Amino acid sequence: MATPKLAPFTGDEITAYAMKQIEPDVVAAYPITPQTEIVMNFSQYVADGKVSTEMIPVESEHSAMSACVGAACAGARTMTATSANGLALMWEILYIAASTRLPIVMPVVNRALSAPINIHCDHSDSMGTRDSGWLQIYCENAQEVYESIILAVKIAERADIQLPVMVCQDGFITSHAVEGVEVFEDKAVKDFIGEYKPRFSLLNVEKPVTVGPLDLQDYYFEHKRQQSEGITNALKVIPEVFKEFEKAFGKKHDFVDGYRLDDAEVAICVLSSTAGTARGVVDNLRDKGQKVGLLKPRFFRPFPREAIAKKLSHLKAVAVLDRSEAFSGEGGPLFSEVKAALYDEKSHPSVINYIFGLGGRDIFEKDIEKVYTDLLEVAGTGKIKEKIHFLGVRD
Amino acid sequence: MTKKGWKDIPIGGLIEKGGTAKEYKTGDWRTFIPVKDEAKCIDCMICWVYCPDSCIKVKDGKMTGFDLDYCKGCGICASVCPVKCISMEKEKK
Ligand code: SF4
Ligand code: SF4
DSSP: OOOEEEEEHHHHHHHHHHHHHHOOOOEEEEOTTTTHHHHHHHHHHHHTTOOEEEEEEOSSSHHHHHHHHHHTTTOOOOOOOBBBHHHHHHHHHHHHHTTOOOOEEEEEOOOOOSSSEEEEEESHHHTTTSHHHHHHHEOHHHHHHHHHHHHHHHHHHHTTTTOEEEEEEEETTTTTTEEEEEEEEEEHHHHHOOOOOOSTTTTTTTTTOBBBBOOOTTHHHHHHHHHHHHHHHHHHHHHHHHHHHHHHHHHOSEEEESSOOTOOOEEEEEEEHHHHHHHHHHHHHHHHTEEEEEEEEEEESSSOOOHHHHHTOOOOOOOEESSSSSOOOSSHHHHHHHHHHTSSSSOOEEEEEEEEEEGOOOOOHHHHHHHHHHHHHHHHHHOOSSSSEETTTOO | OOOGGGGSSSSSOOOOSSSSGGGSOGGGSSSSSEOOTTTTTTOOHHHHHHOOTEEEETTTEEEEOTTTTTTTOOHHHHHHHHHHOOEEOOOOO
């Protein structure tokens, strides 16, 4: 195992770098803030002859995902990247990619959806696509982005999964901040992902196939049942990919990342970059003797119910922080699912929700400290005064 | 034909052969059926050019009838026929 090389990258730059090392057969993409630098940097690799990828500069994200579907059906290892309204414009084709079981990998740089127009981070874009059949990985920093993209290729292409994967990072916070990233050798990445062996290829005239046929009352349901099995399989077999990754690169991955939870009484559950800020707050409060912890789910699809329940069920109170509003009137999407995950447990903590950071609103340590203070009160009194909070909004 | 269960079919709606549209007889969507008056037809082939489903049957330069497995009863042939020898009649099923 060669030692990884430490080099400075923004989240977008390391995404393009990972794509360069993966060297997909086809990339079809349209630039959109804050994903733009991914497309820009990757196009440069193509222009400089650093990769042999067929780059398709399309006229919209609907076309980007359509071209990806076509390329994947032709048997190409295929990638794209997007953000916000771009992801929304792909909507129709996202479902087609997942239902046709095409292992496309798509970095998503999380950004708020309009209106009003906003280019900054929240998770409303990818959370909106949570029922599209794509797997979703959420990343805290550039290092996680890098490793997750490489992991995603392996996961997507597994014969027992065959589903597309989004690798999400926080817009600007991660995508535009420079961090030191340990990068692996090109060859090590190529060896890990291996040669792509597509399930079928429209270009193979020896074995003609029909893709995307009309599928009515007689077989559509069976195909959906298979898709559901694909997601269940993903939960079962992704840990094998984690092991292979660890063997190849010496880095551990898991569905969830727990921090100081074992003897904790209360915890915050949050995705992506905010987990980094929260970890610092946990350390500060621990120094003051408060029994606080943190859970950062890495995967949202498949939803790692057991892993989450195992980490949280022993606590007295949990706050789920959602960087998106689901407009159900019942809190954010992560809150709903984490709460449901705990329902089957013998005993479970009180669970409250904080919607935060919409449209890139900053979240500070003092905001997270306030959540822990609220949590300790809930744990102490056993009473929830308010279930859904809006953290950092002006009254 | 007994239908297969979800474990016995390829994933993703894939069909492991080509040209399968041929097996799907779209003619059963039809409400109206084209009927030709043989005596008036001049075999000009205009209906053959216009039929969107390639359902005009031709043999030895003669228009011989309609492929009713795929004819969807749109009436374009009746509309374009220069001698108006095709009429669209309600199909009895
Ligand atoms: S009715 Fe329409 S589909 Fe049928 S033969 Fe005429 S043009 Fe073709
Ligand atoms: S268009 Fe009319 S006249 Fe011409 S071939 Fe068809 S049915 Fe006959």
